[in-house]
Amino acid sequence: MTFVTDMELNEITNKVIEIAKDAGSFIREERRVFSHDKIEIKGLNDLVSYVDKTAEQFIVKALTSVVPEAGFITEEKTINKTGETYNWIIDPLDGTTNFIHGLPVYSVSIALQQNDELVLGVVYEVNMDECFYAWKDSPAYLNGDIINTSSSPSISKSLLATGFPYHDFSKQPAYINLFTELMKSCHGLRRLGSAAVDLAYTACGRFDAFYEYNLNPWDVAAGIVIVRQAGGQVVNFKGGHEVLNTRELLATNGKITQEMLGTIQNYFR
Known part of the structure; x- marks a missing residue:
């Protein structure tokens, strides 16, 4: 076919x-x-x-x-x-x-x-x-x-979403430090418990960005399509476009990608 x-x-x-x-x-x-x-x-x-x-x-x-x-x-x-x-x-x-x-x-x-x-x-x-x-x-x-994704121009004007790993806590200290920095910098951080919903909400502008690590392809595949077609960007923590198998993902409205990556890369290199 x-x-x-x-x-x-x-x-x-x-x-x-x-x-x-x-x-x-x-x-x-x-x-x-x-x-x-x-x-x-x-x-x-x-x-x-x-x-x-x-x-x-x-x-x-x-x-x-x-x-x-x-x-x-x-x-x-x-x-x-x-x-x-x-x-x-x-x-x-x-x-x-x-x-x-x-x-x-x-x-x-x-x-x-x-x-x-x-x-x-x-x-x-x-x-x-x-x-x-x-x-x-x-x-x-x-x-x-x-x-469409939101028009928020900066982290300081954004509502962000994330998720927490339920196993493999090896990166937990860096993740908590990143969480703390973003928490101080944005309108708020939310953790809903469904990465697919987090991505969908980023696509429709309820969230301005979503980030998480230790993800599986089935958690994010559908949401990736929706965010990208809504005008957003989806990358891994290094800024690359391969996200299904890197087990880490950043989805944004397309306007705060570089700012989010800069912050994330302070803790994940």
Whole structure:
């Protein structure tokens, strides 16, 4: 399959939106009856439940009919299939810890990668019923309306978002020092617990920038597409554009990138 027109990606995106919303409806219903005895431990502070796994299985099955030759890169690894050209990158429930504790920020994140290029991204925030999406060369959208990143010109006029690692605390001292400096320099720092939502909120201007390390591809792939198509920039802590496999990411409105990088690089070199 070759994507030759924006219309084809548009049509595929519309199908992915439906799939993400259906998965979100399942997650929303399960939250009403969820109990802590259903929690499984994958690793230190790394939680999962049948909700994550069932949602992923549903998404994988539905996407198989959308692009049959595509492979999958998924958080819960419910399928083992690698595509030669196309791969879906899926987090069925980004913000599992929030979900388990009843905190209303979690999302479904689905991206499509063509070779090394991300060409489609959908993030569905379940509680607010907000669907953020974009595809290659398109505007970015929130529930059908075009969105853009903010116009904030400096850190001092910005609201920032970050995340905290739940394991591998080797960089924690540097990260806390960076957090302290930024906290003193901006309107405020927020930690929502879903990187996909952080990126979506950066795309629509609620946040002016988001940074985090120790991230996985499924945490950020869809959000990267949306931020870039909304006019923002996404780079690693060195300023390079490879972010899926560096496990570190800075997303900005495109206006405070260099200022943010300068601050980050004081602590991460």
